[in-house]
Amino acid sequence: MQPPTVATLQDLRGLAAVSALSNTPEGRNTLVANLRVTGGIETGKIRQPTLLPFSGQEQLALSDAYAPGHNLAQPSDGLGTSLAAAYLSHFHAIDREHATPLSPALERLVRYALATTGGHSNAAKFFFGNGTLDGRTPVSAEARAIYTDVHGSPDPFGRAYSFPAGSVGADPNGDSRPFQTEPDFKHYAGIDYLGTPATNDEYDHGKLMDLTGNPSYPSGHTTNGYTGALLLALLVPSRYQQMITRGAEYGNDRIIVGAHYAMDVLGGRTLALHDMAHLLANDPAYVQQQPNETTAAIGDFQAALGAARVELNTLLQASCGQKVEICATRDTGRFRHAHANERFYAATQDYGLGIAHSETAGIKEDVAQIAPEAGYLLTTAFPNLSLQMADRILTETEGPGGGFLDDGSSFGLYSRIDLYTAAGVAAALARTQ
Numbered sequence: 205m206q207p208p209t210v211a212t213l214q215d216l217r218g219l220a221a222v223s224a225l226s227n228t229p230e231g232r233n234t235l236v237a238n239l240r241v242t243g244g245i246e247t248g249k250i251r252q253p254t255l256l257p258f259s260g261q262e263q264l265a266l267s268d269a270y271a272p273g274h275n276l277a278q279p280s281d282g283l284g285t286s287l288a289a290a291y292l293s294h295f296h297a298i299d300r301e302h303a304t305p306l307s308p309a310l311e312r313l314v315r316y317a318l319a320t321t322g323g324h325s326n327a328a329k330f331f332f333g334n335g336t337l338d339g340r341t342p343v344s345a346e347a348r349a350i351y352t353d354v355h356g357s358p359d360p361f362g363r364a365y366s367f368p369a370g371s372v373g374a375d376p377n378g379d380s381r382p383f384q385t386e387p388d389f390k391h392y393a394g395i396d397y398l399g400t401p402a403t404n405d406e407y408d409h410g411k412l413m414d415l416t417g418n419p420s421y422p423s424g425h426t427t428n429g430y431t432g433a434l435l436l437a438l439l440v441p442s443r444y445q446q447m448i449t450r451g452a453e454y455g456n457d458r459i460i461v462g463a464h465y466a467m468d469v470l471g472g473r474t475l476a477l478h479d480m481a482h483l484l485a486n487d488p489a490y491v492q493q494q495p496n497e498t499t500a501a502i503g504d505f506q507a508a509l510g511a512a513r514v515e516l517n518t519l520l521q522a523s524c525g526q527k528v529e530i531c532a533t534r535d536t537g538r539f540r541h542a543h544a545n546e547r548f549y550a551a552t553q554d555y556g557l558g559i560a561h562s563e564t565a566g567i568k569e570d571v572a573q574i575a576p577e578a579g580y581l582l583t584t585a586f587p588n589l590s591l592q593m594a595d596r597i598l599t600e601t602e603g604p605g606g607g608f609l610d611d612g613s614s615f616g617l618y619s620r621i622d623l624y625t626a627a628g629v630a631a632a633l634a635r636t637q
Contacts, residue, residue, distance in 0.1 A: 585630075
């Protein structure tokens with residue numbers, strides 16, 4: 205395997221706060237809350253304001269456990285009844301191994317974005333699990349220094365929950381998952397994305413997906429889901445908030461199915477938002493790269509997104525019969541109620557895990573000073589806004605501070621960005637410009 209890139213190292217440094225939580229009382233309390241909240245959500249004892257009744261959400265979580273490749277069919281229901289049908293008429297799953305390909309410009313954009321964020325997420329799993337590239341190959345001295353800098357150690361969940369790597373019932377590569385560590389775990393059955401009878405066990409440690417040797421942190425499904433949802437939000441700005449809600453639901457479903465902790469989901473979301481902002485800013489560490497051997501480099505991500513937007517809107521408009529903005533209002537599905545979307549998204553903002561970094565709790569962190577590129581998450585969808593205006597909106601709408609990743613770093617700031625609320629403010633302001 206290739207050594208970590210500059211961008212990968214940036215993400216590892218940002219995510220590394222989790223490895224040092226056991227050093228402080230606040231951090232240890234947060235780790236305890238992580239196990240408690242995760243178990244409460246998985247069993248249904250914690251009643252979240254989900255968009256479906258809990259039994260229905262369990263079934264959707266089982267459906268979301270299947271990952272149908274790179275054509276974004278799975279999160280496309282966030283586009284609403286009319287546009288989702290139009291999207292799926294072009295791009296959908298064929299069987300467990302195959303899906304219809306995206307159109308050329310859309311394929312180029314989506315493949316590059318998912319390869320970038322997914323590659324970083326995959327690298328982080330083994331880095332935080334046992335300090336390796338792939339479970340066996342030691343990381344570089346530069347990567348090992350990340351642990352030294354934060355006074356952290358690999359396998360934070362294994363150490364915290366008495367399932368250290370390689371022990372009986374634990375992940376051999378560290379960071380055992382909830383289905384391995386939770387004292388109270390719910391097993392359930394249903395129908396998966398392809399209409400096949402399945403159980404959550406079969407998607408956790410069974411014939412459909414075996415995660416027993418795959419470290420938990422961060423959630424790769426969440427990284428993929430948020431990246432895809434955000435791409436569709438940027439490509440179809442009139443569905444921005446609904447698509448962001450779909451990203452939150454996709455991540456939350458990883459807890460319900462028993463595959464991930466709340467911290468994994470927060471880590472995956474933070475990584476996706478951070479990386480997408482740097483891609484949209486055309487940061488040379490993120491663009492002009494070749495994420496893997498099958499993905500071509502993109503030199504101008506903004507231009508690639510613009511080309512994909514024209515291509516997708518042409519297809520959607522032809523299928524739904526009217527302008528995309530009109531078709532976007534036709535929604536009889538679970539995302540049709542803005543208040544319900546807002547309540548659910550808010551519940552996933554920090555999962556109530558408590559304060560691990562008191563130095564950032566109770567203050568507004570200035571996005572323009574700490575992470576100015578974050579504004580591109582809004583300006584790309586609402587071009588009437590300046591970057592300065594977008595950064596100000598993100599600052600004013602920040603979620604609670606002091607979370608386990610919110611350690612004062614630029615990466616950590618992305619963990620408290622409330623993109624749902626910010627997008628609502630941005631859309632309203634853009635209409636007045």
